Amino acid sequence: MNKVYAIIGPPASGKTSLVKELSKQGVPVMVSHTTRPKKQHEVHGADYYFVSKEEFGQLQLIEKVTRDNNFYGLSKDEVLRKVNQHPVSIVDIDLVGLEQLKKLLGGRVESIFVLVDKNTVIQRLVTQNAKLEDIQRQVEQAAGKGEFDNWQTADYVVKNTGAMDASVRQMQAIMGLLWAEPASATETV
Ligand SMILES: Nc1nc2c(ncn2[C@@H]2O[C@H](COP(=O)(O)OP(=O)(O)O)[C@@H](O)[C@H]2O)c(=O)[nH]1
Numbered sequence: 001m002n003k004v005y006a007i008i009g010p011p012a013s014g015k016t017s018l019v020k021e022l023s024k025q026g027v028p029v030m031v032s033h034t035t036r037p038k039k040q041h042e043v044h045g046a047d048y049y050f051v052s053k054e055e056f057g058q059l060q061l062i063e064k065v066t067r068d069n070n071f072y073g074l075s076k077d078e079v080l081r082k083v084n085q086h087p088v089s090i091v092d093i094d095l096v097g098l099e100q101l102k103k104l105l106g107g108r109v110e111s112i113f114v115l116v117d118k119n120t121v122i123q124r125l126v127t128q129n130a131k132l133e134d135i136q137r138q139v140e141q142a143a144g145k146g147e148f149d150n151w152q153t154a155d156y157v158v159k160n161t162g163a164m165d166a167s168v169r170q171m172q173a174i175m176g177l178l179w180a181e182p183a184s185a186t187e188t189v
């Protein structure tokens, strides 16, 4: 059965970075549509599908959000296309999206919670030069939605406070994309 692994976790836990790295290693990613302008370094179809408001309005979406007058959403077509084409794919999604994904795909969805503590989140947001009041709001909102506690209901948990490489390898192992090197047959003890 083809599987989609939903990467969930609080803000600044590392979801975007981990998904980008897994994508570089060849894991197919479900891509959202957005009406916000494309930034120079971004690639249509990889970072987002960049579309007009009219085009966005015609999509069948499993969930969407409005931010700063821009729309973002994951289309049903994108989900079905990726899950039907690939044995394993990944998606960076929030909890509402995860519930919708489960309604659409049932047992084909597994969730991986990216675990970090609140202090690490705050430190990372400070490093990204976020304003203190924005940091406080983001952390409070995430805590209010239970985003620090979702590890309790996720299928898998990966702690992302050490080296990112280690988290990437753990996720590959969870998804069945990494195997331990077999011990050499000629090895003596
Ligand atoms: N619910 C939902 N949120 C999304 C989707 N796509 C992106 N987002 C969120 O929208 C926010 C803004 O994304 P983006 O414009 O790429 O961020 P920026 O590069 O930091 O300006 C981020 O928090 C994303 O996680 C989506 O399909 N659904």
Ligand SMILES: Nc1ncnc2c1ncn2[C@@H]1O[C@H](COP(=O)(O)OP(=O)(O)O)[C@@H](O)[C@H]1O
Residues within 6 Å of the ligand: 009, 010, 011, 012, 013, 014, 015, 016, 017, 018, 124, 128, 160, 161, 162, 163, 164, 167
């Ligand atoms: N294992 C890690 N160690 C240190 N910094 C990390 C690690 N993983 C991610 N980061 C950093 O944390 C910040 C937030 O990561 P990001 O991928 O944007 O999180 P999210 O998508 O969950 O909001 C980024 O600056 C990123 O480089």
